[in-house]
Amino acid sequence: MYENDPDVALNDAAEDLGINRTTLHKWVDKYSTGAKTKQLTDAEKIRQLQRENAQLEEECDILRKAVKYFTEQTKK
Incomplete structure (x- = not known):
């Protein structure tokens, strides 16, 4: 690695x-x-970064949903 x-x-x-x-x-x-x-060639680097970016976006989306859920729970 x-x-x-x-x-x-x-x-x-x-x-x-x-x-x-x-x-x-x-x-x-x-x-x-x-x-x-x-x-790595530039194309390989781009593909690698795109995969990493997609993973990070998914993680951020999960965290946003968690924040929304816990925020709603505290308002109840």
């Missing part, structure tokens, strides 16, 4: 995963394939 993204720093990946940076560094040293995968 992160190995394929050259823009992600080890510290950022460790923080995202909720683990210690040193632990992640040891895992990378031990299990890394060492192979850099090809960069």
Whole structure:
């Protein structure tokens, strides 16, 4: 996942995963394939971002519905 993204720093990946940076560094040293995968084309990046955007929109919609539901419950 992160190995394929050259823009992600080890510290950022460790923080995202909720683990210690040193632990992640040891895992990378031990299990890394060492192979850099090809960069995504612009079209692939766009498709990936569109999928991510759709997922985020769905999550926001769920949260909006939850806020509406709980707001109505407190008014009763």
